[in-house]
Amino acid sequence: MRFFNTYFKKSCLLATVALSFAACKNSSDHPAPEEITKDSKYGVTIQVEAAGEKHDYILPVEDLMKEGSVSPVGFGIDVTGKIDQTYGVREGSNIFITDGNAVFKYSVATGDIVEKGNAVVSNPGNYLGMMKSAFMDGRLNFINWAAQYNETTEAIDKRLFIIDTATMIVKGESALNFKVPAIAKAGKPNEFYEKSTIQLSPTSLGIRNGKIYVGFLYLTPEWATPAKQVAYVLTADYPSLQNQKIASNDQYGHTTGTWYQTKSSFFDESGNYYFTTIREDKFYTLLRVKAGTTEIDPDYAFDLSNYSLFSEGFMGQQSDQHTYLKDGKALLGAYIFDINKKVMVKNLNDSGLGKVQIVPSNGVLIEGSKAYVFVKTVDSQWYIACYDTDKNEFKRGIQIKGGMTSAYGIVKY
Numbered sequence: 001m002r003f004f005n006t007y008f009k010k011s012c013l014l015a016t017v018a019l020s021f022a023a024c025k026n027s028s029d030h031p032a033p034e035e036i037t038k039d040s041k042y043g044v045t046i047q048v049e050a051a052g053e054k055h056d057y058i059l060p061v062e063d064l065m066k067e068g069s070v071s072p073v074g075f076g077i078d079v080t081g082k083i084d085q086t087y088g089v090r091e092g093s094n095i096f097i098t099d100g101n102a103v104f105k106y107s108v109a110t111g112d113i114v115e116k117g118n119a120v121v122s123n124p125g126n127y128l129g130m131m132k133s134a135f136m137d138g139r140l141n142f143i144n145w146a147a148q149y150n151e152t153t154e155a156i157d158k159r160l161f162i163i164d165t166a167t168m169i170v171k172g173e174s175a176l177n178f179k180v181p182a183i184a185k186a187g188k189p190n191e192f193y194e195k196s197t198i199q200l201s202p203t204s205l206g207i208r209n210g211k212i213y214v215g216f217l218y219l220t221p222e223w224a225t226p227a228k229q230v231a232y233v234l235t236a237d238y239p240s241l242q243n244q245k246i247a248s249n250d251q252y253g254h255t256t257g258t259w260y261q262t263k264s265s266f267f268d269e270s271g272n273y274y275f276t277t278i279r280e281d282k283f284y285t286l287l288r289v290k291a292g293t294t295e296i297d298p299d300y301a302f303d304l305s306n307y308s309l310f311s312e313g314f315m316g317q318q319s320d321q322h323t324y325l326k327d328g329k330a331l332l333g334a335y336i337f338d339i340n341k342k343v344m345v346k347n348l349n350d351s352g353l354g355k356v357q358i359v360p361s362n363g364v365l366i367e368g369s370k371a372y373v374f375v376k377t378v379d380s381q382w383y384i385a386c387y388d389t390d391k392n393e394f395k396r397g398i399q400i401k402g403g404m405t406s407a408y409g410i411v412k413y
Helices: 004-024
Strands: 042-050 053-061 089-091 094-099 102-107 114-120 132-136 139-143 148-150 155-164 169-179 188-192 199-208 211-219 231-237 245-249 265-267 273-278 284-289 322-324 329-332 335-338 343-347 365-367 370-376 382-388 393-400 404-412
Touching: 089 132, 089 139, 089 404, 132 199, 139 199, 155 199, 169 211, 169 231, 199 265, 199 273, 211 273, 231 273, 231 284, 265 322, 273 322, 365 404, 370 404, 382 404
Parallel strands: none
Antiparallel strands: 042 053, 042 404, 089 094, 094 102, 102 114, 132 139, 139 155, 148 155, 155 169, 199 211, 211 231, 231 245, 265 273, 273 284, 322 329, 329 335, 335 343, 365 370, 370 382, 382 393
């Protein structure tokens, strides 16, 4: 299998994580509560470290903006060794994890991790994975890790799985076809890679109004550097995946977004699809595909080179946190931008409340006009903070104590 080395590295990583979880699973002296109180509206997922061991917790919180603090000690739900939050995606009290060739649904609504069902799928290779995911109309959509090169079409085929989250029944399983262009080797314009050796990483995924949008980049055979400084977006009808087209733009670098980052692109109220690109100097540009079209809009480019958006993620990749708010406002990293007027509205890191933390998966919670994020102060104190779009205000809420070292996200039950 052409991606054996990638699978092997990935499997080793997951095994290491699983072993480290198992080593500390039974070491906690603080049992989980029997039931989350009915007043608890939010789940804050974090990791703490104590006595050299790492533990994963979900904290049920009634009010994210109340004064005081919350701690996993005697209160949080210890999920260490039970689920891998790093590679799962969350929706409300449910967490979806891939394991082998199955997708598992777990619930934390009872105060502990309870399996609520699973869906077994046919998948080449031994690791299904979720490289990009999106929830739509009660369905979990994700692009799987495995990929195959089709010699006839000269395309890398990856599959989109559609799973009904209520019944855990597979509702769709179709191929996305990423045709591989001729790619010259660095510094050798007349020497080209064998197309079968090129690899591919989805960078963003969006679904709206019967269309799917997939940002992606081609990678060198070593699964390391972008093979071309070109922005690519595949569009197709959803859920049929008919009428697949690939749009490209070679002026602003390659598309951004790590495979595990759920929110690296967004739609506005009109259904326009926005995504970012990054040049080799680590400066960003915001581009879009207008609703009803399949091309990258030639009349829209928001230069973000004056802002420090780059945040290093897993294996040195850029870890984007891009979320649409309302009325043309969007959160990119720690900045609020008016994407229509192409101006910065507020730098949340200049608020004096702490530095906004970039988290994996769906870590930013949008609730009406409010966006909740994690902030970390210079003395390593963690808080939840809220940006109010209507008031253009940023305020700090509840503090998280108990040896917190990293955050996964905030969800509403």
